[in-house]
Amino acid sequence: MTSLSEKVFKAGVVGAGGAGFPAHVKANSKVEFVLANGAECEPLIHKDYELMLHFPEEIIRGFNLLIESTSAKKGYFGIKEKNVKVISAISKHLNGKSELTKLGDFYPSGDEFELVYEATGRLIPPAGIPLDIGCVVNNVETLYNTTLSENDIPVTKKFICVAGAVKTPSSFFVPVGTSFKDAINFAGGSKEKEFGVFIGGVMMGKLTFDLDDVITKTTAGLIILPKDHYLIKRKNQPEQNWHRIGKSACDQCSYCTEFCPRYLLGYQIEPHKVMRSLGFTKTGASVWNQMAELCCSCGLCTLYACPEDLYPKEACDKAKVEMKEAGIKFIQRKPVKVHPIKDGRRVPLKQLIMKLKLQKYDVEAPFNPKEIKVESVQIPLLQHIGNPSTPIVKKGEVVKEEQVIAEVVEGILGANVHASIKGKVTNITDKFITIET
Ligand code: SF4
């Protein structure tokens, strides 16, 4: 009999929450606890909420399959306490082996380290992964895809939320490789003439103005904002400006560190010290840079904590790159100990939304079950952690929907890629395969 891990592998399931870790690896592990992550804390993104509301049975089926395949003794399903309708939909299907972990409406309650701690009371070792303490964590859409894989249905569709300055903020399925332009038009189109798109969210996502960019297996959603919005102005600065301003204006108040969720959990991450590396390039950068290693790039320090609108998160990103180049690996020697003030310093989502000037866009994004029609898709060969998949189709070939078009190189971490629409392969590069109807 084919194992769950093999089915998940064949179907090309990867973590849909953003990282894109190939899901078969988790399905093949042995752990004590399986955690479902339905926390969804990026402002304005509501797609996990809608998926849980409309497909609770499929999600719980995937959750139970994973509990079984990993021989876990218990499952924890993380959902925000405020999402009463979803709690009711999910609880109906939970069996005696699992329980709900009700989470507060804080950012970033969906961070793996936070969720594991809230549910199990365990702390992931510094620079470690949940597996190190007997846990696996899966986003709810990954669990949904796991259920489909049981019936040999591969990942060809992505559930996304399109919100912000669009006419109809909504959540819906799109074929993998759909352009942003098609997805935004399906949500009624932009309300703004000139706008930018945050891919995956405003806190952790990237900003783009390229509407030919495409939805991958890990895109949670698109947030459209007018070009003169505060967030676009902040993100759209050249990188050297972030660091030049930080170098002259940081007064070392350390608010960035005091609000850092990882610091409050007990990890040695201190962005205010990383900021020092901008000013002391020749004397202490390698020392200060190490205080960035355990940063999860949640963005809270830059977009919420810093009273001077500086860029400590970006300084941490830069520090991580420099450390890698220098071959320095920071090892936390102090034991991980939760800060006594942690609960009092959590950042309510409503407050974050106010600070980000997003109140007028903070609306529901209901599920639209209609099927989107697209004329072409551009399917990336790398939508996951690991190596790009290798095309196994040729230009000019006609492919069926769900047909494998690129495979994992044997023995290397990766995920299969399938045709998300039927049509003709019109282009193949080392980055993507284009299919036109
Ligand atoms: S909060 Fe801003 S000003 Fe204060 S230490 Fe951090 S980066 Fe510097």
Ligand code: SF4
């Ligand atoms: S982005 Fe800032 S607040 Fe978030 S983990 Fe990194 S240093 Fe901490």
